[in-house]
Amino acid sequence: MTKKNIICLSALILMGSLLITSLVNQKSAAQSLSNDLPTISTEAKFVKYNKINDLEEAADLIIVGTPSQEFKDRDRQVKRFKDGLISDFYTNTNINVEKVIKKPSDLDINQTINIIEPVSTLISENRQQKITTEHYQELKKDSKYIIFLKKNSFGNYSIINMESGKFNLDSTDPTDLPEDKQSKVEKDDLKKNIVKKYSDKL
Template sequence: MTFNKKIKLGISVLAIGGFIASGSLFFTSTNAAPKLSELNTPRISLEASYIDYKTVSELDSNAELIVIGTPLQGFDDRQHIVTSFDDGTLQDFYTLTNIKMDKVIKSPEGSSLNLDEPLSIVEPISYIDDAGGKKKIAYEDYTELKQNEKSIIFLKKNTQGQYSVINMDLGKFAIEPSSQSPSSSVDKQDSKEQFRESVLEKYGLK
């Protein structure tokens, strides 16, 4: 996986209580309930160096694949990848998420995507285990795609040939507004909601 990033030392660990309290906002009655382990798991956010697309037009132009799809598994049941350097220092992490594609909005010329087959995509988030126990770790406060929640997702192939979510948390948006996952701050959530509205309007999803 390559998000063209580097891990910086500043790590912000969100309080478990705050994470649990906000968890009730994450899900609607139409979605699969999160496992208790997900709600009780503390979060770590790492800064990353990545290309930040600030407009929907930029995001559209730079995405190789744009789909509307739904994760087939809860986060706990997905494949979580963590790699380390020889000295044990964290090198990289990501999660492979299988999605059911409902619609392909944009795809590379000559590609042949089968809507009947799941598509495996890379998300910049995972689980790690250390002396303090199990934690959810993400780049730039990224929040994972939710099971049974239909989203529009902007993707680009990395150097391993895997389709990866681009633009961090502003690279995927739930179609239904009530099922949006809050970010780490009110300002960031407001900004994401404004961006989301522009995305849905552009692709006729409102």
């Protein structure tokens, strides 16, 4: 085999490798995109806390923990009126509890607790959509959070303060900070104060 033929063969091998890499990257991107559901965000009236002391006082329960399941595997609920209109929606999320910062005296927490998130999914005409409140993003499996909760009228513990009621502590949740610039700044400032105050417990 001549030197010229060797150079041509090497070039073909290199081009083939680049083509395979490109196809693999395109496939990975397509798979990632397929996991992103179109989202409907609803508005809600809720008390917003921008100061750590107010948030802490409003919460009945403050925990540090990680969700044990992917969002798609959780118990997602959508309640409807008789006419078919949506009356309520939420997701039951199981949390592996690492630490308890605040809790009611009558609450016994072992290693896990089920909490309520203001997000769910809708399926209609073979199409699935995510439905959420005030652009809330669900907790991610195995990501570590500090979570602020309040007991609701049904005896369950729900996240308060929407997006600013849970804070990712290990930088594994890329959706933890809101896209809106002002909301992002507010949550980031609140997060810094929380991490500083509870530094010995996180």
